[in-house]
Amino acid sequence: MKYYFFAILIIIGLSIQAQDQKGTVLFGGNFNYNNSTNKNSFSDKEDESNLIINPEIGFYLSKNVVLGFGGGLQKINNYRVLNGSNSRFEANLKFINFYLNFQSPIRERLKFNVSTNLKRGWGESKYSNQGNSGLKGDIKEIEFKFQPGLMYFVNNRFAITVAYSSLLYYSGTEEIDRNPTGTKDIFKNKYEEVGINLGLNTFKFGFVFVFPSKGKD
Numbered sequence: 001m002k003y004y005f006f007a008i009l010i011i012i013g014l015s016i017q018a019q020d021q022k023g024t025v026l027f028g029g030n031f032n033y034n035n036s037t038n039k040n041s042f043s044d045k046e047d048e049s050n051l052i053i054n055p056e057i058g059f060y061l062s063k064n065v066v067l068g069f070g071g072g073l074q075k076i077n078n079y080r081v082l083n084g085s086n087s088r089f090e091a092n093l094k095f096i097n098f099y100l101n102f103q104s105p106i107r108e109r110l111k112f113n114v115s116t117n118l119k120r121g122w123g124e125s126k127y128s129n130q131g132n133s134g135l136k137g138d139i140k141e142i143e144f145k146f147q148p149g150l151m152y153f154v155n156n157r158f159a160i161t162v163a164y165s166s167l168l169y170y171s172g173t174e175e176i177d178r179n180p181t182g183t184k185d186i187f188k189n190k191y192e193e194v195g196i197n198l199g200l201n202t203f204k205f206g207f208v209f210v211f212p213s214k215g216k217d
Contacts, residue, residue, distance in 0.1 A: 021060040023213025029055035029070065030161065030206030045081045050074070050201055058101065058208075064111075066101040074121065086129065091139060093123030109153040115163070119143045125174060135180065141172035141191075147202070153210075161206040166197050 032052040039045045051074065058068025076091040097119040103111045121141045128134030149163030170193040179185040 021063040024060040025211040025213075026058040026060075026066060026068065026159075026208040027056075027211065028159075028161075028206055028208030029053070029072070030163070030204040032201070032204045034201045034203070036200075044083070046078070047080075048076075048078045050076050052204075054095075054097070054206075056097075056099070058099070064103040064105075066103070067099075068101070069096070069098045071096045074123075088128050088134075089125065091123060091125045093121045093139060093141075095119050095121035103151065106150075111151045111153075113149050113151055115147050115149065117143075117145050117147065119145075121172075125176070127176075135176055135178060137174045137176035137189075139172060139174045141170065143168060143170045145169070147204075149204070151208075156212075157210050159208045159210060161204075161208060163204045163206075164202055166202050167195075168197055169194050 030052075031054075033050070035047070035049040037045070037047050052072060053074075054070055054072035056068050056070030058066040061067050072095055074091075074093040074095065076089070076093075078089040080087050080089075097117055099115050099117040101113050101115045103113040105111050119142065121139070121143070123139050125137040125139050126134050127137075145166045145168035147163050147166040149161060151159050151161050153159045170191070172191040174189040174191075176187045176189070177184050178187050
């Protein structure tokens with residue numbers, strides 16, 4: 001269902017009548033990093049960090065509609081101390097994404113936008129604890145989300161972007177070999193999420209360079 005909806009949005013964008021921005025190219029990306037620490041009076045502790053780097057290129061289909069694609073890297077690190085023992089989870093992912101961005105001017109240089117984004121990711125996970133080098137797993141995931149944001153044009157060739165919160169659908173699988181030195185013993189985790197995310201991990205800061213089509217500036 002999510003794939004059909006995304007395709008419908010693209011068709012809508014392609015059918016909009018071309019205006020003075022058509023042909024303009026945006027090149028840039030966004031950056032997301034968050035870190036959280038939880039402690040309690042029993043000396044239990046959990047540290048988690050999440051880093052995402054996502055360069056993108058987009059093309060104005062009309063005055064306020066941009067179609068684009070990109071790719072990037074994501075690194076997750078979780079360290080936990082529970083009842084005196086520690087454990088660590090790490091994930092290193094690569095991904096590609098396609099997006100459709102709808103923009104609405106607020107002021108001369110400021111635009112509100114809503115972005116629809118389809119992301120496909122894959123990578124490796126690793127689990128370790130005291131005295132154990134750990135188990136490794138293979139991750140595959142897909143995510144579809146709507147995210148509002150703002151775009152401020154510093155000048156005609158450069159803009160700053162921010163985005164926060166999202167309405168999303170996420171599905172991921174992780175296959176872990178519990179016996180890496182012998183006959184394979186595969187354990188599969190499946191994750192699924194649908195809903196609104198208002199966490200700080202949705203905050204994205206980015207920038208774009210604007211390249212007007214020939215004859216426009």
